[in-house]
Amino acid sequence: MPDTPHAADDGPQSDPGSPAGLPGRARAAVFFDRDGVINESPGEGYVLSPDDFTLRPGAAQAVAAARAAGRLTVLVTNQRCVGLGLLSGRGLESIHRKMQLELEAAAGVPIDVVYACTADDDDHPERKPHPGMALRAAREHGIDLASSWMIGDQDKDIRFARAAGLAGVIRVASGKPRQLSADAEVQDMHQAAAELAARLLRR
Numbered sequence: 521m522p523d524t525p526h527a528a529d530d531g532p533q534s535d536p537g538s539p540a541g542l543p544g545r546a547r548a549a550v551f552f553d554r555d556g557v558i559n560e561s562p563g564e565g566y567v568l569s570p571d572d573f574t575l576r577p578g579a580a581q582a583v584a585a586a587r588a589a590g591r592l593t594v595l596v597t598n599q600r601c602v603g604l605g606l607l608s609g610r611g612l613e614s615i616h617r618k619m620q621l622e623l624e625a626a627a628g629v630p631i632d633v634v635y636a637c638t639a640d641d642d643d644h645p646e647r648k649p650h651p652g653m654a655l656r657a658a659r660e661h662g663i664d665l666a667s668s669w670m671i672g673d674q675d676k677d678i679r680f681a682r683a684a685g686l687a688g689v690i691r692v693a694s695g696k697p698r699q700l701s702a703d704a705e706v707q708d709m710h711q712a713a714a715e716l717a718a719r720l721l722r723r
C-alpha cells in the first residue's frame with residue numbers, strides 16, 4: 521500500500537549489544553534523519569535511485585559513534601515520493617541497501633533499524649513532524665525515548681524529537697530554512713559525530 525509507512529528493514533541487522541550500564545533496561549537510541557544527514561540533501565526533489573544517493577562525509581562516523589556508545593541506531597525518514605508514485609517500495613529498498621553498504625564501507629557500521637514513512641499526507645501520524653515512527657520504534661525495539669537523541673537538518677526533525685520526548689536533538693546545516701533551535705547546531709556531519717559522542721558520554 522503506497523500510503524502506508526513501512527519498515528524497509530524491520531529489525532536490527534546485527535545486535536549492537538546492550539547499552540553499557542543499563543542491563544535489562546530499555547535501551548537508548550539515536551534517531552537519524554536521512555536526506556541532508558546521512559546523505560547529501562536532494563534539495564527540493566527526491567532521491568529516486570541509488571545513483572542519486574551520496575553519503576554525506578562524516579555520516580558514517582556519526583552512526584559509528586552512536587553504536588560505540590551502545591545506542592541502537594534508527595533511521596526515520598519521510599519519503600512521500602513513494603506515496604506520490606514517483607518511486608516504488610522496492611526502489612526505496614534498493615536505495616537503503618546502497619546506504620547500508622556505504623555506511624559499512626566507510627566506518628564498518630550500518631544502521632540497525634530503518635523506518636520510512638511513505639505517506640503523502642501531512643496528517644499521517646508516522647509522517648514527521650508527528651512522532652509516530654519514534655513511538656513505533658520504542659514499541660518494537662524497547663527504546664527509552666527520554667534518553668535517546670536525534671540528528672536532523674530541518675525544523676520538522678526538531679518538532680519530531682520534541683513530540684517524541686527525546687533527550688535532545690542535534691541539527692546539522694544543510695541549507696534548509698530554520699526557525700526552531702536545536703540543542704546543538706553543527707555545520708557538518710563530522711561535527712555532528714563529535715557532538716553526539718560528547719553528549720552520549722555525558723550521560
Ligand SMILES: [Mg+2]
Nearest residue numbers: 553555556673
Ligand atoms: Mg532531512
